Amino acid sequence: MSNLDRTPTATLCGGDASTGPVRELLTGRTVQLGESTQVRRLLPNLGRRMVGAWCFVDHYGPDDIADEPGMQVPPHPHMGLQTVSWLHEGEVLHRDSLGSLQTVRPRELGLMTSGRAIAHSEESPREHARLLHGAQLWVALPDEHRHTAPTFEHHPHLPELTAPGLHGTVLLGSADGATSPGTTYTPLVGIDLTLRQDTAVHLPVEPDFEYAALAMTGTVDVDGVPVDPGSLLYLGCGRRELPLRASTDGSLLLLGGEPFEEQVVMWWNFIGRSSEEIVQARSDWMEGSRFGEVHGYAGARLAAPTLPSVPLKPRGRAR
Structure with missing residues (x-):
């Protein structure tokens, strides 16, 4: 999925993480995605x-698209x-420039590693339903x-x-002895x-992981904090167990990982380490090189937004 913001800011990521448990409730901002889908963007957040390594979280729906085209991301x-x-x-x-054509259905993992492009x-x-x-969700790749x-x-x-x-499904990584087949870095x-x-x-x-919980449906108390759909509770590090309580039926996504120590720049749909890399990636996309072609989509591809007037600087996680 794309970041369709026409005036994206340079997102400064990496570096310091909480050294212990916290309970920081984050609300998202509404972003239009394509022609008819609105999402709640929860990461990156102010x-x-x-x-x-989770660096981007959009939550959308439930939307009634019976009489609409639904998601349309060029x-x-x-x-x-x-x-x-x-x-x-x-x-x-x-669809992708490798020639992949795959319908992803509920609780199936669609995992695309962009790598270099x-x-x-x-x-x-x-x-459609x-x-x-x-x-x-996006995961930042480490430098290596x-x-x-x-x-x-x-x-x-x-x-x-x-x-x-x-009931739990492990998307990525391992939990309680169960390991996802999805590739992680x-x-x-x-x-x-x-x-x-x-x-x-x-x-x-894992006490060395930092965690966040995204409510999907219902209201679930996560470590004593009620989390409503479309909100994200950042939990920090330092726990060995996480108390969950549901007074009604509910569901959530629990995301965690070792703090990502590298400094990166995230702009539009690119993650790099320098302003020059981002500038080159934008140029390559606009000139039709490096990223390949997506065949079969009934519409034009997205044009990249204009870059900021000042160089992009990689920084750490500090706010």
């Missing part, structure tokens, strides 16, 4: 840039990151892997976690959790 480039497509309802058709599009199929609800060859993975079957009143985890009404559990977590 108060928090990254959670481990071909656009990516560099230096992974995209994670995750659905609770609906379908998304993925890739382009893709995302759209609701012509014949009434509701569309999901999240789009950010020039890797681009790939696309589709994993329809993922490991599950169960406890009384709780830094220590991180993503878990989709569904809790039945009146469930209270303590989920084991």
